[in-house]
Amino acid sequence: MADISGLPGFYRIAQADPDRRAVIDTDGAVTTYGELLVRVNRISHGLRARGLGRGDAIAGVLPNGIDAVTMLMATGQIGLYYVPVNWHLTQSEIDYIVRDSDARLVVTPDSGGAAALAEGQPETEPADRTAGAVMWYTSGTTGFPKGVRRPLTGAEPEAAVPLYTWFLGEVCDLRPGDEVHLVTSPMYHSSPCAHTAFALHLGHTLVIAPRFEPAVILELVERYRVTNAMMVPTMFHRMLLMPPEVRARYDVSSLRQVVHTGAACPVAVKKGIMDWWGPVLYEYYGSTESAIAFAVKPHEWLERPGTVGRPVPTFEARILDENGAELPPGEPGMIYVKSGLGGFEYHKDPGKTAASMRGEWYAPGDIGFLDKEGYLFLCDRRTDLIVSGGVNIYPAEVEAALLEHPAVADVAVIGVPDAEWGHVVVALVQAVPGPRPPAEELLEHLGPRIARFKHPRVIEFREELPRTPTGKLSRSKVREQYLSGGVTES
Template sequence: MPDISALPGFYRIAQADPDRRAVIDTDGAVTTYGELLARVNQVSHGLRARGLAEGDVVAGVLPNGLDAVVMLMATGQVGLYYVPVNWHLTDTEIAYILADCDAEIVVAGPARPVEGALTGTADLAEGQPVTAPEGRSAGAVMWYTSGTTGFPKGVQRPLPGTEPEATVPLVTWFLGEVCDLRPGDGIHLVTSPMYHSAPCAHTMFALHLGHTLVIAPRFEPAGILELIDRYRVTNAMMVPTMFHRMLRLPAEVRRAYDVSSLRQVVHTAAACPVAVKKQIMDWWGPVLYEYYGSTESTIAFSVKPHDWLERPGTVGRPAPGFEARILGPEGEELPVGEPGMVYVKSGLGGFAYRKDPAKTAASMRGEWYAPGDIGFMDKDGFLFLCDRRTDLIVSGGVNIYPAEIEAALLEHPGVADVAVIGVPDEEWGHTVVALVQPAPGAPPSPQELLEHLGPRIARFKHPRVIEFREELPRTPTGKLSRTRVREEYLSR
């Protein structure tokens, strides 16, 4: 097998080692690097044949699978912006994104028809050559993110204007520094929808490293463990709610699968309760790599397993190329240990919200960007997050962070999921309310949960109201949707 460790990314790896496994799809079908490159080249030619030029936009309303991978890599070598669209959205929501991004071509999956869209990549590829297109240049993915309020915004970065291979060495070096991921014979498990930034980026990273993608049909705890065991998965990207659900499996089910092949499991997208992360590392070993950032800021902070075990709860220090500050309400820099707004500055390039310079400007303080979280730094520069600014509860003039209460409640075996919100109160400003999804079996009583919180968090943080719900709303990437929880609660 050829040594691909020094080759600059997917396109060169596929030429050097065409028989290498590239994708194991949701149905188990295997596509080699050579076969994938041939289809990618055909689709690149097909896009150009329809008149698309550098800087134009293509959108994909596609479930995870081979077509989604092809569109990502095809647009990535002919200087196009690619917009992955959440195919669970309503027709109206999809239409808004397609209009806002000015998509010249839309590719959709057969299970989610979109008016005017091509169905899959076959039409683009038909009759086109399998050779590389002339004048190749790097494209970029433009993800749409809704943040906390308002319509989704397209996060657009300047195209580099170079061939795709020119950007790979920096990416490879960065991933090695942050996640210890290296080129070679890795097996990457895709567990989350690729229309979100982190799963999409890790899919692309894996191919540039020469790894094999194993695409899970959906997230199902035992099913994920079975794929890890069957394909000897070495790395994956997950979100904390996945860990929580896997820990809820019976012990005999967990023991049935061999997870010893795992080397790097990267998690992001939401705060991970300390107890949950410790339990996963007790089970899988010290393989959890965490990073914190956003679609706009990319990977701004990162922490490796042993550093986290020495400082449980941290999301790490600034990633290479980043600086960080904690600022108060008037923009003053806060001392070590004092919570404030987190600001980051990247030396790796900036972004703009498409068609919205006002929102771009509002998110910045000079060169510094605010992801929207409250946190503090310790004396060694490790960041600890408190909560989202929009989720902060102020009760009796005191700041209360819902994530802290949720993490404590999730340590109770009778709690499967929980959302803590602030409800307007004339006397206190806000009252703390906990909405609990109980684990299977007899649910705990509110009093039992309050007693559980007693030694864990201060009494003023305890919920005044605890109610039970069959299920709590989460986004497809596993983030708790406190906005929907709050709206549903108040509507009652």
């Protein structure tokens, strides 16, 4: 392969080294950088032929695969906003996002996908190229989801690549070269989508997993000698549930950077994976709105288990109380971050944009504290905090302790209204296959791990717990099902 280390991103890499592998799709089909660039250019021309111009939006309701990758890179060179839409949503939910985003075109598999746009279009690079942006829609845990929109720069797509390259090198030790990136999650979510684009700008090969199953992921790592990936903590937990003799069948020695984000990772789970894979877990914390705000490398984390890191370059952080006063190290409060790289707005909702800010500072909605060295430790989401008898209880802490029990496959901890205590702690447990442990055994397991006042008053079993496609626990759905008297299994 050619030396692409000095080339500014995907489009120039594809011109210089067209035979480099770009994408290995879910069915194993290989697309080279040169072939992908031809697709991208044709679709860029096709979008312009349909009257789309700089600043317009286009929605893609596309499963992971070559079409989703192509749309991302095509819109990225002609100044369009690309809106990836979760294909698991109902039609009415999809229609809402399409309307709200002002999308002038919707691309779906039923509409012919990206191929319909490319038909009859030239392979040449489009004129007047400018960088586009992705407008992701937040999950909408309260109210309707909103598009997170960043201003377009008006510069050519290559202009920002040196900044990407520097930033990813600083945060994740990712660099241009002959690396292989594994896509494990749906690309309609911000982190998997962003890492897909990052990988191509670094000249890496994308391997797209057909679905998340531990054995499938491990087999792909071994077969393609995957060097980096992005995952979420629930994936690690599911892998650790595999019997040791099954884990030992797979060669994962090629892995160098496995970036994880999306939810707090229990310390025992993260240690378990690094005992297995080595010190390869890179963690960052942020949000669709703030992007990557904190990060921690493997050896830093092993020295301070539980941290999500220090502010990344260009970011500042503060912990404030309810009155906006700054809190000292070790004192939990609302996390606020400020970026030197520019802000965002919620599309067509200036009120929500203003409500999420305190001056230049943005609140992701989480509670945490900084230690004396500036490392952030998360407590929980503000909306998930349980106040029982006037004492704060963080569900994530109780869940992490329960997940250390070998019979617990998954767990959700919620606060349930109580006339005496305000709220009481309830744990909904999904057990591994086999005999279920009695609730008393789980409570005994918690004894040396967390204070008694944090113990669940109620433990019930569930066949399955609701999660988003990227693996985040949906506590709002758990709470809604429980309070509505959903079927319980004791």
